[in-house]
Amino acid sequence: MPFSFRPRRAGLAAAGAAALALSGCGADQPPKAEAAAPVVSALTVERTSVPLALELPGRTAPFLLAEVRARVDGIVQERRFVEGADVRKGDPLYVIDPAPYRAALGSAQATLQRARANLASTTAQLDRYKVLVGGNAVSKQAYDNAEAAQLQAAADVAAAEAALTTARINLGYTSVSAPIAGRSSVSQVTQGAYVQAGSATLLTTIQQLDPMYVDLQQSSAEGLALRRDIASGSLKLEGAGKAQVRLKLEDGSTYAHPGTLEISGVTVDRDTGSVTLRARFPNPEKLLLPGMFVRASVEQGVRQGVVRVPAAAVTRNPQGEATVMLVGAGNKTEVRTVQAGALVDGHWLVEHGLKDGERLVVSGVQKLRPGVVVTPRTVAPSKLATAPGPAAPAAR
Structure with a gap:
């Protein structure tokens, strides 16, 4: 049975040859290259030098704001403006019943005439007494009384003239006119309403919208750091003019017209620890309205x-x-x-x-x-x- 072992020996020899062949191939492979330096x-x-700007929150405010209030008592007879429309300075707004004040004016005129007549009479009597007292035709006491009467009559005339002026002013107050040019708001009274001067009944308000103010809030710490940087020279102010300010509106758009910083607050608010800055912007299109929330970019200078x-x-x-x-x-x-x-x-x-x-x-x-x-x-x-x-x- 020796022939039974030959196939097995042949298989072992073939396997050994294959292993030697594989080991030989591995020995021929080159070593791995080192990783390249990252780029x-x-x-x-x-x-x-870089220009700096500070972004601050703020709200718009009218350039001028006038509260139109009643200055005499009476019934509102007429409203002569359109609510929300632009008005010019001096335009009529309301008419308050003028009848009582016309009567008061007539009474003041009559009082003045009576006072002037009395002054003329006492003045003539004083002139006569001046001649008579020199010849002892009247007593010195009578002359003094005539002089006092003439002075009192002159005072009565002055008081009557003042009362007449007051009556004219009150009659003028019955026609309420716009104190400033601007945009009117909603009327607070209607025709037939009773208004009083004592309580200064609010009739309407007028706001001037061009130009427009923007009130900004800056923390006192930021203001302190800014002043220190300027003092040290690391921050240089541009020019001698007012700082330029730009706005971003509530919808994220940038306002077309730049403004200028008008006022820098000098008092720190105890509750918020901030100071108020006020910028002025042209508003020809009336796009800015009072009370709008905005964000302002304020030029601070150039960082060196x-x-x-x-x-x-x-x-x-x-x-x-x-x-x-x-x-x-x-x-x-x-x-x-x-x-x-x-x-x-x-x-x-x-x-x-x-x-x-x-x-x-x-x-x-x-x-x-x-x-x-x-x-x-x-x-x-x-x-x-x-x-x-x-x-x-x-x-x-």
Whole structure:
């Protein structure tokens, strides 16, 4: 039975040959290549000057506001304006029953005439007594009495003239006219209503809408930081004129006409810790109405000697400090702590921590670690995407 072992030996030999062939193929394979250095976008650090603007909430307010109130008592006989329409200064608005005041005017005129007649009589008598008292034809006492009577009559005339003027004024108040030019509001009284001067019955209001004020609220801390930056020279005011202000309306659109900052508050509100700023805007189309909520971008000046760093290139360490990634010697990455100021148009304004000529990694920062060799690709600042917007508060 020796022939029974030959097939098995032949199979073992074939398997060994195959194993040797496979091991030989593995030995001929080349070693794996090292991973290539990652390519990153790098921005060359360069200091520049950046205009700053502060975004503040506010509400519109009329340039002039007049409350038209009754100045005499009486029945409203007529309303002579259209509610919500524009009126000119001096346009008639209401007519209050003038009959009682015409009568009062006539009585005042009669009183004045009587007083003038009495003055003429006493003056003539005084003139005669002046002649007679010199010849002792009348006593000195009679002369003094005549002189006192003449002075009293003159005073009566003056009082009657004042009463006549008052009567004329009251009669004029029965015709209520617009004290300013502007847009009228809803009438608070109707024809036949009784109005009183004592309670100063409100008839209507008139608001001048062109130009228009916008009242803004700024925190006292922001104002303090602004004054310190100006004093230190890091922030330079543009020109000697008033700061320019731009508006964003409630629907997110930008108001076409820029305004100017008119008033900067000098008193801090105890409840809110803010000061009130007032800006003035032209409003020829009457698009702005009193009471509208708006957001205003107020020019603050020009920040000197800062580096514009894209927001995506700035991260925070566990201590909350702003950090950036730089390409150092040998194209190795390193982390640097910086002082970031305001966020303007999608860029942090870095004041300290960077030097001119250094290379700043602006993409893929989250995937890099310090000490990694990279292949930097220089990009121009104009090629970087920005997110337009006003200056954000400084991140210290």
